[in-house]
Amino acid sequence: MKYVVAIIQPHTLEYVKKELYARGVNLLTMSEVLGHGREKGVTEVYRGNKETGNLMRKIKLEIAVNDSYLKPTIEAITTGAKTGETGDGKIFVMNMEECHRIRTAETGNKAIG
Amino acid sequence: MKRFGMALSFLLSFAGFALAEEAAVPAINSGDTAWILIASALVMLMTPGLALFYGGMVRRKNMLEVLMKTMITLAVMSIQWVIIGYSLAFAPGNDFIGGLQYFMLNGVGLTPQEGSTIPHQLFMVFQGMFAIITPALIIGAFVERMKFSAFLIFTVLWGTFVYAPVCHWVWGGGWIGKMGALDFAGGTVVHINAGIAALVTALIIGKRKNGTHAPTPHNLPLTVTGAALLWFGWFGFNAGSELAADGVAVSAFVVTNVAAATAALTWIFLDWIFTGRPTMLGLVTGAVAGLVAITPGSGFVGVGGALSIGIAAALVCYFMISVVKPKFGYDDSLDAFGVHGIGGMVGALLTGVFALEAIGGTKGLIEGNAAQMWPQFVSVIATIGYAAAVTFVIYKLIDFAIGVRVDKETEAIGIDLVEHNERAYTLFD
Numbered sequence: 001m002k003y004v005v006a007i008i009q010p011h012t013l014e015y016v017k018k019e020l021y022a023r024g025v026n027l028l029t030m031s032e033v034l035g036h037g038r039e040k041g042v043t044e045v046y047r048g049n050k051e052t053g054n055l056m057r058k059i060k061l062e063i064a065v066n067d068s069y070l071k072p073t074i075e076a077i078t079t080g081a082k083t084g085e086t087g088d089g090k091i092f093v094m095n096m097e098e099c100h101r102i103r104t105a106e107t108g109n110k111a112i113g
Numbered sequence: 114m115k116r117f118g119m120a121l122s123f124l125l126s127f128a129g130f131a132l133a134e135e136a137a138v139p140a141i142n143s144g145d146t147a148w149i150l151i152a153s154a155l156v157m158l159m160t161p162g163l164a165l166f167y168g169g170m171v172r173r174k175n176m177l178e179v180l181m182k183t184m185i186t187l188a189v190m191s192i193q194w195v196i197i198g199y200s201l202a203f204a205p206g207n208d209f210i211g212g213l214q215y216f217m218l219n220g221v222g223l224t225p226q227e228g229s230t231i232p233h234q235l236f237m238v239f240q241g242m243f244a245i246i247t248p249a250l251i252i253g254a255f256v257e258r259m260k261f262s263a264f265l266i267f268t269v270l271w272g273t274f275v276y277a278p279v280c281h282w283v284w285g286g287g288w289i290g291k292m293g294a295l296d297f298a299g300g301t302v303v304h305i306n307a308g309i310a311a312l313v314t315a316l317i318i319g320k321r322k323n324g325t326h327a328p329t330p331h332n333l334p335l336t337v338t339g340a341a342l343l344w345f346g347w348f349g350f351n352a353g354s355e356l357a358a359d360g361v362a363v364s365a366f367v368v369t370n371v372a373a374a375t376a377a378l379t380w381i382f383l384d385w386i387f388t389g390r391p392t393m394l395g396l397v398t399g400a401v402a403g404l405v406a407i408t409p410g411s412g413f414v415g416v417g418g419a420l421s422i423g424i425a426a427a428l429v430c431y432f433m434i435s436v437v438k439p440k441f442g443y444d445d446s447l448d449a450f451g452v453h454g455i456g457g458m459v460g461a462l463l464t465g466v467f468a469l470e471a472i473g474g475t476k477g478l479i480e481g482n483a484a485q486m487w488p489q490f491v492s493v494i495a496t497i498g499y500a501a502a503v504t505f506v507i508y509k510l511i512d513f514a515i516g517v518r519v520d521k522e523t524e525a526i527g528i529d530l531v532e533h534n535e536r537a538y539t540l541f542d
Contacts, residue, residue: 047448
């Protein structure tokens with residue numbers, strides 16, 4: 001079992017979701033975060049007080065998958081989120097120890113999907 | 114011929130009626146009364162408008178603090194005014210303070226005073242709205258770090274010992290009014306008064322603890338909403354100060370709008386030139402600066418004067434906020450001094466320049482009357498000196514008794530949660 005964390009541009013979320021659903025990956029968690037990679041930030045100015053901020057809005061997706069779904073998930077995210085510009089994002093893959101479905105108390109591979 | 118005679122006697126009967134009336138109690142003019150009732154409500158709306166204007170500029174964790182301090186001022190000063198504030202400001206007294214005859218509105222009835230066309234209580238309540246918003250302006254100087262309890266006491270003492278006397282000096286029959294200083298709607302009484310109090314309190318209370326950078330506005334749309342309500346209410350503030358529905362009120366309405374618009378436009382051009390972008394906060398700050406500056410001259414200057422005052426207010430206030438304030442490093446957090454104090458000074462002095470006899474009955478510098486600059490100058494200096502001194506004393510007394518500034522932990526968590534046990538914005542539901 002794997003836990004996939006992906007940081008993507010906010011405007012690509014709908015495309016990523018479409019690609020994921022098309023490959024049978026239907027369960028996910030999304031949160032709004034701030035962050036940056038190598039791209040330059042945007043300056044904010046309030047009454048002459050300049051902030052050269054570099055934290056930009058990003059979307060963080062967290063998806064638990066069975067091993068056989070890992071490659072399709074990465075493909076889906078990459079296809080949906082890629083624009084070719086710096087700032088497209090990253091995908092992190094972690095080994096996942098356990099998974100429990102709360103409603104039925106199922107565990108393991110059966111609990112993921 | 115017969116019909117002419119009937120018409121003539123019909124008209125003459127009114128003349129006889131009117132002459133008989135003037136010898137007795139002054140008549141209520143329903144047009145004037147209706148307008149000033151509305152104007153009073155407009156000025157009341159400026160206090161919640163100010164709450165939103167200021168509130169959007171602080172951090173999320175202190176939004177309720179700003180709303181609480183502003184709205185409690187509405188409550189507390191509404192009561193103070195009818196008990197004692199109105200009397201100290203407007204009851205016949207001496208050159209420096211009114212008497213106590215109007216304590217609890219004793220003698221403040223529903224018929225007009227001598228020379229007025231609106232009920233006495235209407236004049237009182239209209240003035241009361243000014244007494245409410247003036248101490249609320251000071252909040253901008255010490256947001257995010259003053260105790261609510263200290264603030265309550267400060268507001269009542271300030272409203273009684275600073276606002277009422279200065280109001281009496283200028284409008285209540287005191288020495289500044291007698292000297293011939295022009296202040297139509299409160300450049301000195303409201304803006305310089307509150308602005309100087311703001312500077313003094315900002316200097317004593319000290320800077321906010323921010324981490325590595327200055328707090329940024331957490332909700333500019335609310336700030337804009339507040340600014341819009343202020344601009345709207347200001348028509349009551351300025352045009353209502355004529356205390357009648359007449360030509361001068363109209364003139365005041367028009368120049369108020371012109372000055373606000375001019376200052377807003379000037380400010381965003383300054384933003385564009387000096388920081389590279391026109392900003393929302395700049396636009397509304399400019400508009401408010403223009404509104405502040407036109408206040409003392411609103412019933413005296415014409416459109417040309419309003420354009421000049423708008424540009425001048427934007428230039429001077431912009432410079433104060435973006436150059437002078439950072440250089441000296443004081444944390445007048447929401448620029449209560451930079452906009453209201455400085456804008457009020459610019460406006461009070463330029464009123465002496467641009468006053469036109471045809472509008473308000475007094476000639477300014479541009480009509481050859483350089484002498485008007487002297488009472489303007491004196492009114493500014495006197496207000497600065499008195500407001501600074503008494504605000505300082507009031508602050509120190511409260512600090513000695515109960516402490517004014519919140520402790521470090523409260524400041525870090527945020528005043529909303531610690532002092533009010535509430536969140537402005539829920540995290541989930």
